[in-house]
Amino acid sequence: MNAAVRPIPYLPQVAEIVARREEAAGIFTFRLRLKDPARRAAYRFQPGQFNMLYLFGVGEVPISIVSDPEDPELIDHTIRAVGRVTEGLARLGPGDTLGLRGPFGRGWPVEQARGRDLLMVTGGLGCAPTTSAIQYALQRRDAYGRIAIAHGVKRPEDLIYGERFDSWCAAPDTQVLLTADQAGPGWRGKVGLVTVLLDELDPAMFRGMAMMCGPEVMMRGTAEELLKRGMRIEDIFISMERNMQCALGHCGNCQFGKDFVCKNGPVFPYGEVRGLMRVRGY
Amino acid sequence: MAQAALLDRTAFDFLIQTLITQGYRVLGPQARTGAIVWDEIGSADELPRGLRSEQQPGHYRLVETGSARLFDYVHGPESLKRLLFAPEESLWTVDRDGEIRFNETLPAARPTAVIGARACDIAGMLVQDRTFLAGPWSPFTDPYYAARREHLFIVAVNCTMTAPTCFCASMDTGPRTRTGFDLALTELDDGFLVETGSPAGEAIAARLPLRPASPAETQAADAAIDAAARAQVRSLDQSGIVELLFGNLEHPRWDDVASRCLSCANCVMVCPTCFCHREHDAAALDGQSSRRVRQWDACFTLEHGSVHGGPLRPQIRQRYRQWLTHKVASWIEQFGVSGCVGCGRCITWCPTGIDLTEEVAAIRAQPGLQA
Numbered sequence: 063m064n065a066a067v068r069p070i071p072y073l074p075q076v077a078e079i080v081a082r083r084e085e086a087a088g089i090f091t092f093r094l095r096l097k098d099p100a101r102r103a104a105y106r107f108q109p110g111q112f113n114m115l116y117l118f119g120v121g122e123v124p125i126s127i128v129s130d131p132e133d134p135e136l137i138d139h140t141i142r143a144v145g146r147v148t149e150g151l152a153r154l155g156p157g158d159t160l161g162l163r164g165p166f167g168r169g170w171p172v173e174q175a176r177g178r179d180l181l182m183v184t185g186g187l188g189c190a191p192t193t194s195a196i197q198y199a200l201q202r203r204d205a206y207g208r209i210a211i212a213h214g215v216k217r218p219e220d221l222i223y224g225e226r227f228d229s230w231c232a233a234p235d236t237q238v239l240l241t242a243d244q245a246g247p248g249w250r251g252k253v254g255l256v257t258v259l260l261d262e263l264d265p266a267m268f269r270g271m272a273m274m275c276g277p278e279v280m281m282r283g284t285a286e287e288l289l290k291r292g293m294r295i296e297d298i299f300i301s302m303e304r305n306m307q308c309a310l311g312h313c314g315n316c317q318f319g320k321d322f323v324c325k326n327g328p329v330f331p332y333g334e335v336r337g338l339m340r341v342r343g344y
Numbered sequence: 345m346a347q348a349a350l351l352d353r354t355a356f357d358f359l360i361q362t363l364i365t366q367g368y369r370v371l372g373p374q375a376r377t378g379a380i381v382w383d384e385i386g387s388a389d390e391l392p393r394g395l396r397s398e399q400q401p402g403h404y405r406l407v408e409t410g411s412a413r414l415f416d417y418v419h420g421p422e423s424l425k426r427l428l429f430a431p432e433e434s435l436w437t438v439d440r441d442g443e444i445r446f447n448e449t450l451p452a453a454r455p456t457a458v459i460g461a462r463a464c465d466i467a468g469m470l471v472q473d474r475t476f477l478a479g480p481w482s483p484f485t486d487p488y489y490a491a492r493r494e495h496l497f498i499v500a501v502n503c504t505m506t507a508p509t510c511f512c513a514s515m516d517t518g519p520r521t522r523t524g525f526d527l528a529l530t531e532l533d534d535g536f537l538v539e540t541g542s543p544a545g546e547a548i549a550a551r552l553p554l555r556p557a558s559p560a561e562t563q564a565a566d567a568a569i570d571a572a573a574r575a576q577v578r579s580l581d582q583s584g585i586v587e588l589l590f591g592n593l594e595h596p597r598w599d600d601v602a603s604r605c606l607s608c609a610n611c612v613m614v615c616p617t618c619f620c621h622r623e624h625d626a627a628a629l630d631g632q633s634s635r636r637v638r639q640w641d642a643c644f645t646l647e648h649g650s651v652h653g654g655p656l657r658p659q660i661r662q663r664y665r666q667w668l669t670h671k672v673a674s675w676i677e678q679f680g681v682s683g684c685v686g687c688g689r690c691i692t693w694c695p696t697g698i699d700l701t702e703e704v705a706a707i708r709a710q711p712g713l714q715a
Contacts, residue, residue, distance in 0.1 A: 343662030
């Protein structure tokens with residue numbers, strides 16, 4: 063076997079959990095650190111990329127990276143305990159080890175977006191990948207124009223990241239808009255689909271860039287609304303979710319037309335996927 | 345490529361013995377449970393003689409002809425895929441002793457010579473190379489595939505027969521092998537025309553009792569291959585195929601084919617280019633170690649692509665559409681080449697005889713229809 067195939071792309075690295083934070087019921091953030099010093103020093107990522115996290119004896123899951131790429135030695139992942147692997151991961155804490163492969167995929171165009179207004183649209187529990195781009199921009203606040211975060215949930219109790227939303231509200235020139243499909247007592251946001259929030263925005267925001275993550279139907283509906291309001295299709299980006307097992311474009315589970323979501327995505331310019339997103343079961 | 349030479353029929357065993365003495369494990373065609381498959385052989389006597397394969401949509405039978413020929417069948421359900429991309433294998437293992445530790449499980453690839461690969465098999469392998477070897481089409485090399493690929497010696501056989509399900513001529517992948525082999529044989533009445541395609545092939549050929557082929561022999565070989573191409577009754581018109589299929593994703597023909605498709609995935613299993621697989625953990629009973637295993641999978645299974653336990657393509661029409669549009673259309677955008685090599689195995693081995701060339705032609709005949 064020649065040296066060119068090493069490191070073996072399927073083989074995870076050992077990562078240690080250095081901190082754990084509870085975000086909401088069943089949702090937690092791990093701060094991870096690769097054990098191998100050379101690997102740790104070489105590790106780099108972009109906001110919107112993902113890692114494959116492996117739980118001993120159970121399996122691997124793709125989870126997006128939510129921390130800042132300028133501190134690549136510490137890698138944050140927000141995880142919702144929803145399946146066999148993530149429910150097992152939920153039982154781990156500081157000092158425990160897991161497997162990590164990555165980073166994989168194409169992230170958010172955060173550099174291309176410099177100097178522009180940013181409209182971040184997020185839906186439900188799918189907002190974690192967008193968080194990385196929001197945090198990235200807020201930590202370089204002067205490099206971006208106005209930032210609007212439009213977040214929709216089904217019910218008020220689905221709102222996670224409460225503290226983060228509060229801190230984003232407090233950031234300069236940053237607008238946070240919330241909506242719930244069904245309101246409840248004490249809900250102070252809007253009622254309705256996330257597109258109702260677009261009416262709250264300064265129309266000049268539609269000359270900026272949009273980054274979205276959430277259910278596909280929500281992203282599609284929002285993107286079409288943005289196009290109607292004059293946003294250019296090349297300024298709209300979405301992060302897609304698919305079953306990713308190898309993360310290398312080898313296993314085929316995440317195929318979407320000509321693309322492998324694991325390597326050509328998960329972030330796509332909307333124009334690249336608009337046609338197929340309309341086709342049910344594709 | 346060196347000048348063609350001839351190996352007498354009676355000297356065929358020299359080839360096998362030479363390969364064995366040069367350290368190769370030799371896989372030859374074997375008739376097993378009514379079909380041609382590859383298995384280890386020790387001499388030419390073990391090769392099946394005088395067999396022809398009768399193939400039709402949903403039909404495969406071996407028939408004895410009494411001829412002395414070794415390669416009159418076209419191909420069986422297997423392609424080179426099984427020899428390079430294992431149907432099931434461990435990717436790595438992991439132990440737990442306080443913290444976890446990962447271990448490589450690269451296969452100890454043994455030099456293996458395979459006799460009787462057809463042009464479509466080699467074309468299929470070259471397509472899979474684009475998936476599994478790093479290059480312009482893939483950023484990552486699969487080390488398991490690469491190890492076996494490096495150690496595979498291919499003795500190709502040019503087809504001088506064709507099955508009614510074959511359409512390699514229209515896909516420009518056969519019946520003559522043009523590249524990707526070490527040795528290529530064309531069977532004549534008295535012997536085998538031998539061409540070399542690599543330094544390893546030349547090294548083996550140099551040890552064989554070859555004589556220069558006469559012009560008549562070379563012509564006879566060419567004529568037989570050309571006749572096989574002309575005898576093909578199926579074809580796939582690839583013109584504008586990406587636009588054709590992606591412009592007809594709601595065509596009623598998808599419902600029609602779904603009413604015949606059992607979603608059994610036979611077409612995927614016999615396809616030389618399909619690469620989809622799934623991964624799972626096989627944990628030891630003592631809980632101290634585990635193996636990461638990959639296994640061939642198909643876009644026809646409900647689990648394929650499922651997100652959060654929900655199938656992405658619950659209807660058969662969606663799964664067949666995914667398979668066909670990928671195979672013959674988006675594959676071209678993805679890997680710069682069609683995912684179909686025209687071997688026709690998916691037609692022969694489909695229990696209900698679904699014929700992809702017919703499905704594409706039906707959409708081409710009436711584009712723009714909406715279900």
